[in-house]
Amino acid sequence: MEIFLQQLINSLSVASVIILIGIGITLIFGLTGIINFAHGEFLMIGGMTTWLVVSHGGGFLLGAAAAVAVVGALGFVLERSLFRLTLDRPMNGFIISLGLIVVLQHVVIRFWNSYQKAIPQPLASVWEIGGVRIVAMRAAVVLITAVVVAITFFAISRSRYGLALRASVADQETAALMGVPVRRYITGVFIYGSALAGLGGAMMIALFPITPFIGSVIVVRGFAVALIGGLGNVAGAVLAGLVLGLMDGLSAGYGLPEWTEAYSFALMILILLLRPQGLLGGTAGPKAI
């Protein structure tokens, strides 16, 4: 039982990173129609930025802030210079993101080699509650994710900006006629999703070492979360991220650990078969198909 609880708590922190990346993807894909396969590379760059800052003597908090800022800025530049031009043809945007994977990954390898990078644990303390050891850093990751999720959720469902955003997803032209700056919202969502990937990268390198090749593994998880939960649905992404994270953690302890990654794929395929709109239902996909 204690081992079970231990696994459960450990897998929560993995689930948090998956949720961060999944929310970014579900918002970008579900609300703007951009299929950005380079999202995993955004996370990788966030992690690398944190590593650079920390290894040059900056604190972890500074590193995480830098990761969010750098990746957010990267998202802004790429949206304005590349993805904006392909909004009416998502397949071209998708191909461009594949090209971006190649470029971003090899630029990182070129300047900072391909070995794995690690930083010292920012929070070293470990609490022991009833025989269950809780690593403080993991708890912090879960907490930060919870805050981010809450902010995102309320911003989309309660604020007037969220309302305008949902209106422009439902009907771009009408929303534009009502005075919603649709293009600016698309850019905003892209930047926000990218910044979340940067944050996810910072969280990830705080938990385990990362390599420049982490992106493609993570991005598939992210898309799995987005599709399983329902596109554009933040609550769905959280649910799906929890399910995948717990499956990962528990299979490492109980199931066959070498098959861990296969489970998320299998679940994604199963959900797409039975409920193509995702567990909680989504925006029925982007409009610009």
Place this chain on the structure above:
Amino acid sequence: MDLAKTESLDLPQAEPAKGGSVGAPRLTWMERAIVPAGVFLLLIGLPWLHPGYRLLSLAVSTGVNTIALCGLAILFGQAGIMSVGHAALMGVGAYAGAILARDLDMSFWAALPCAALLAAAVAGLVGLPSLRVGGHHFVIITFALCGLFTIVLTNGGAFTGAATGLDIAPIGTVFGVNFSKLQNLYLLAAAFVLASIGLMRLVMTSSYGRTLRSIRENETLAAALGVNVGLHKIVAFMISGAFAGVAGLVQVYFLQHISPDLYGAFPSVYIALMVMLGGPRMLLGPLMGAFIVTFLPEVLNLDPIDARIAYGVGLILVILLLPGGVMAGLAHLYLSCRRCVVRS
């Protein structure tokens, strides 16, 4: 919006110009024949130019990629369905060849139909559920397929050789031709490349190709006109899977050693990018894409990492500036030059 989509991607090759406003001029048969004939001669004649071992083995891997790319070009260029799982389908062919040779002592020629059929069957199995749910989901599922395939291969134990992979003996001598010699293997690969381009042309010019294009241009309309959209999409994916299977089989006999990382997510991404770079709707697009990506960087002695960066940037530029790929760009260039000459 659909109109804009078809117009900006309209290429001189597939259909006659729409509306006839500018109009692609009718090419004489000489103009039509000269490029394919040149490519044909170059492909067949390469070994007699004494290219050396390195260049020739590069040419074989270019050929292997071209075979798979022809399949993907049919799928994406004609039916408008993108797959980023083609390396996994190549892997099915390659592993089928290696395992059949090891366990059943099958020769290359006997394994050929098996590899093609098996890869087509896997494609059908994947396509059956996922093609139903729309293009974007399909892309993601095929990407997941690659991940799944690598995991299965790595965990397959002795049957798939786990992470170290499998070894295989060369093709050996058939009808007095020794295929262990690279030169003869190259000719074999070239023959397969020509056959795939021929098959691709057959699909493009047949009424089946027209059916696929109708699905690409407007799925709802095609369905309303009585085209069985679901069936044709799956069949198109299976056809392209068979190409990939054959490519994988040629690859395994060329490399004589395969491992799971050859067929993971990244090789798949590269295949998808190659087809876009070359031009998915052009007959020689696959060859061009494979040539640019596989052959050119090595010949120019580029540092592999720089080559990758240059390749990614080049690809992004091609997508933005020449959405039809390099071959389509060249064709456009030729047509506009020709117009200038004719006018003057």
